[in-house]
Structures are given as structure tokens and as C-alpha cells.
Amino acid sequence: MNSNEKVRTPRLREPLTDTQTLLFISIGIFLVMYIGAILLLGGGFTKPQMFFDLLNDNAALIIIACALTVVMIGAGINISVGGVIGLTVMACAIFLNKTQVESTGLAICMTLLLALGIGLAFGIWQGLLVAYLDIQPFIVTLAGMFLARGLTTILSVNPVKATHEGFLAFAKLKVKISWLGYVAQNGNLIPAKIEIGAIVAVATVIVMFLILRYTRFGRSIYAIGGNRQSALMLGINVRRSVFWSYVISGLLSGLAGFVFLMHKPAGNANVAMRGEMDAIAASIIGGTLLTGGVGNVIGSFFGAMILATIQKIIALSPLNASWWQDMASGAMLAFFIVLQSVVLMRKNAAFKKKVQQTEDGPKNNNTEVKEGTS
């Protein structure tokens, strides 16, 4: 924001940036929806455990939403994340069943390394093709999705269940918080339970937020997404930054695969089917624009939680037939997307008017604000 302060005229109040506006909208929607669910539906929603359940069930989704946010800020896209999760889960499950390693800790570490390695490999070749060969990211990652899904079925057409006892015991570990628990009907206190995967997901969001906000890489990727040409003229190594955004995205997909395996320890050709679309939706609802330069992983976190809450509300409401669920979540998605777009358009229109009224206002302020944000 420092660069903007010099050109700012005293009469013109610094407006909210697009990123901030969209972030506030998504946090607001989440709060309104959650409080509405508590008041109208009651039941499970009144207990804190419901919130933690949403986190536990959607840890992998939150992580791949972060993976997508990073590439989308750089004006790219990665639709291979769901496929990579499927491949990772299958490969890890087979590895766990066949491994001869005695020590449980070592076996778990090796599984984690395998998961991250698969993600990294996908990230690297996709990043090379997108950044250094200038191929359209949609096509590269579409090929990545086909490759990952195909490799999954080549590994095994039938579902594979992980039977490694040490790993299953590790996956079942939960953090228990007794003061957030509730008293069951028989008088026992049931503490709130948080899975390790959920903690990993929240940690990922925080780490990615810090990386995007405070490192040279993060700043570069916002600049590249805002305007590739000007980023190049500013001396940013565009190709290298774009390459790294795909590597990070791949690595996070691998991590998401490991988290998925901890939540449901079985590989299957349909694991995380359409996961990429859910992740894109989460990022968008959280305020990331596909055109690049605008977005925030905190928003993506809330986007994923909004999607999860919608599904939970519909599952608990009377309309719980499967086609009603799909249609209602589609309608809610439509509502949020339109709301976002209308708020953004009105804000920008009002801002343009203001700039025109104060004629000495900097003409290209709008684009500058877009780029200098995070």
C-alpha cells in the first residue's frame, strides 16, 4: 500500500480493495448461514462439534482449495488436484499393504513422502509445461487429470483398503477438547474431537497465507496475475514464479491425498471425483478471481466451509433426497456468485464515479489498487 499513498489525493478515501471486499463478503455469508442454521435448524448445529466435524470431513477440500488459490492468483488453473488425490490415496494404500517396514513411525513417514512425491512430480511437469513452454494451463492440467485417473485404475481397478494397523491407529488419533464438548443423554461428557487432518488443513491455510503475503514469491504471483506484462517490466522472473506456483499446488494436492487417506483409509477409482470443481468453487466463493491477481487463502478456507455448511444444512433439512441436494446447493451457489458479482460491480462503479468527480484523482487508480493488494 505504500506506493499508493503517494498518489492518493486527500479527498479520496482509500477504498477497500477487491480482495478485501470479496473476503468480507464470504466471511459474512458464512457467519450468516451458520447462525441461521443454529437458529432455524438447531439440533447438531448448536454444538461446537458440528463445526469441528465440518473441518474434519473437509480437510482435504480445504487443502486443495489453497492449492487452487495459489495458481488462480497467478491467472492459471489446476484441474488435476482431484485426480492427484485419487492417485495418491490409491498408491499409499497399496504401499501400506505391501510394505515390509517394521517400525510404524517409519512406515507412516514413508507414506507421507510417497504422497508428497507424487504431488511434487505432477507439480513439476505441469509447471514446466505451463511456465516454460507457454501451454494453456487448462489443457496441461486436464491432461494431468486424465493421467492421474488413468494411473489410478492401472494400479488397481478394485477398491483397496489400507490394513496397516499402525497407520490406522495413527489415523484415528484425535485431539480432544473437553470444555467444548457436550453432555450426552446418559450423563457422560463427550469432548469435542479434532482430527489430525483438520489441524494440518488449518496449518496449511496459515502457512500459505503467510507465504502469499510476506514472501517475494507471493508478491510476485499477485503482480503476475494482475498484469503479466507489467510484472515482466518490473523485473519479476515471471516464468520461475509461475513454475513455483504449480509446484506448490502439486505438493499441496499430494498432502491433501495423505489427509484424505487418514480420514478414509481406502483407495478407489472414484476418490475425490469432481474434487477439482469443488475446490474451484470454494476458491471463487472465497473471493479469488479466475482472471488472476485477486484472492486470499483465508477466503478459500471460508469458501470451502460455506460449501460444506450448505451440504450439511440440506442434509439435515426435509429436502434430503439426493437430487434435491444437488439442486439446492446449485441454487445457493448461483445466489452467492451473483451476489458477489453485483457487490463488486456496484463498488467499482461507485469508485469510478468518485474518481471522475475528483478530477485530479489518478486515472489508473483502479488497476493500481488491484495489483498492490494481498
Add this chain to the structure above:
Amino acid sequence: MNRKKKIAASLGQLVIPLVALAILIIFNLIRDPSFFSIGMRTNNAGNTVLTGNLISVIDSASELAIIAMGMTLVTAATGGQDISVGAVAAISGAIFVKVLQSMGAITGTSVFVALIASILVTILFKLFNGTLVAVFNIQPMIATLILYSCGRSIAYWINGDATPQLDSPIISSFGKTIPGVPIPTPIFAVILVGLFLFLIFKFSSLRLYTQSVGINQAAARLNGINPMHIKLLSFALLGVCVAVAAVIGVSRLGQLNHKTLLADIEMDAILAVAIGGNNLGGGKYKMSGSILGAYIIQMLTTTLYAMNVAPVNVKAYKAIVIIIIVVAGSPVIKDAVAKLFRSMKNSSTAKKGVA
């Protein structure tokens, strides 16, 4: 010379897909020349029909080719893709079946009415996408994500029954062959839709308008083109394509399965547009490239099946071929090849000069 250059420039975009197709054909010729044999055979209904792998490629690529044509237009005008085509095709199929069933006996008129109804409803659904994109300025992929996620459920809701059957010679002549004509009907549908779009572009300035909106929306507006109308129109034309493809898909099987009708066709259609050398960011386009792309994808799939690759594993091999095609067509590689040619030319002329 000038004319030669012009032809080369117009072909430029098609070089990569044409080479890919040629390589596929040569590969098949070496592997098994009988891949290309075409025979005549009498089918269950007693009609003489053409058979052979080549016919099956051209026949089963029909839906993809038709949708790829519409997708090219939307891509050019909006700079984004419609990922809801498969789901909306399920809705068009459901409307087609619903209207047919409500009219009682299946006759020529009832099929025609059902087709028109299906096209109209599909256009409405596509205009919903188009409104989100053109009026609310939402990115196409996100706007169409809504129908992508709930379209198939709407199709189920329209029909109620999981897989309604359509048993009639008229339907099978739509999806397979007309008695007495050995060529599968879907091929004629591709030609008809192609002709329809060709005539529109021939007798209107729509092509120019679409490209100018895709290249620079603001400049197009200043030149008196309303980008909103052009975008809505491109979505409406995509709707026509989707409805026709859906009706072919339903008639081919004689039944409607809302879950599997044209499943995953959105990805293949976008792929066809990209393999045809079109920029997915909008602007200039070549519809012939997309159609070629559709046939390349189907040729590849059929080749893999002929090589006894299990259907579930086809995706992995397909991905590898796609990667090779897009790497060969990437601007960096193209430049490098062009440089190589130039230096070879220079060195040869230099040698001549010395001699």
C-alpha cells in the same frame, strides 16, 4: 508467392492437428492395415450398413464434433468455456423423452415436436449461463459450474424414471441408420449442424463480431457492437448444438440414462477446441480446427480400444498423447523449429554463395 503465403497462413493453425491425424493414421497402417477396412453387413434390423473402424470413428465422434463447434463459439466470444454441456445435454435428453412420452405414439411429427421442444429448452438453460456471463460479468467456468453440478439432477427430476426406454424404428433411424441408407445418421447430423453454422457465418457478420468481442470487448463496444448480445447469441447457438447432440445420444442407445448420457463430454469438447489450435483465451478461432480435434480424439480412443487397452485405462494413454500434441504445438517449440529451419536455409544459401 503472395497467394501461397495466404494459404500457408490460413493453414498455419491446422498444421499441428493435421500432422497429429496423419501420424495416427500412419501408426495404424503399420500396426494393422485391416484397421481401415470397410465392409458391408446386415444389422439386426435388416438394413445393410457400412462397418469398420473408420466408420465407427466418424460415427461415434458425431456428438463431440457438434458440441465442439458450439464450444468454439463460446470460447471465442467469452474467453472461457462452458463446462455444463454434458449436464445440460442430460436435461435436453430428458425433455426430448418427456415430450415424446406425453404425446403417446412415436411418429415423425411427435419426434419433430420433441426435438424442437428440446432445442428451445436447452437454449433457455444456455441463456441462463449466458446471462450470468454477459450481464453479471461472471467468469464462464464459474457461471457454468452451477448447472454442471445440478444439471443431471434436474434431468432426473424432469423424468422421474431412472432410465426411460424409447423403442421405435424412427428413434433408431435417428441414432443408428435410416433403412436403405448405409451411412450412420449421426454423420448427417454433423454435416447439417456444420452447414447451419456455415450459412450463418456466410450471410452475417457474426464471425467478425464474435472475434472482435473476444479480442477486445471495450474496442468492440466503441465500434458499435454490443458484447452482451454477441455473448448471449454464442451461448444460444451452443444450446442448439447441445440439444442436437443429446438427441443423437439418446436415440443411439434407445434410452435415457441421466447419469451417463454424454458424460465427461465437456472436457473432451474443450480439448477438441484446444487441439484444433484455438486460443482458450478467446478471440480468433477456426471451427474446422475444433472439428478436426474432435475426430482426432475419437480416432485416438478407437485406436487404443483396438490395441486391447482396458476402457478404464484409456485415460492415461490419452493424456500422454495429448501432452505430446500440445507440447508440439506450443509457441516456444514452434519458434525453435522455425529458427532451426531458417538457420538451415541460411546455411544452404551461404554454401551456394561460396560455390
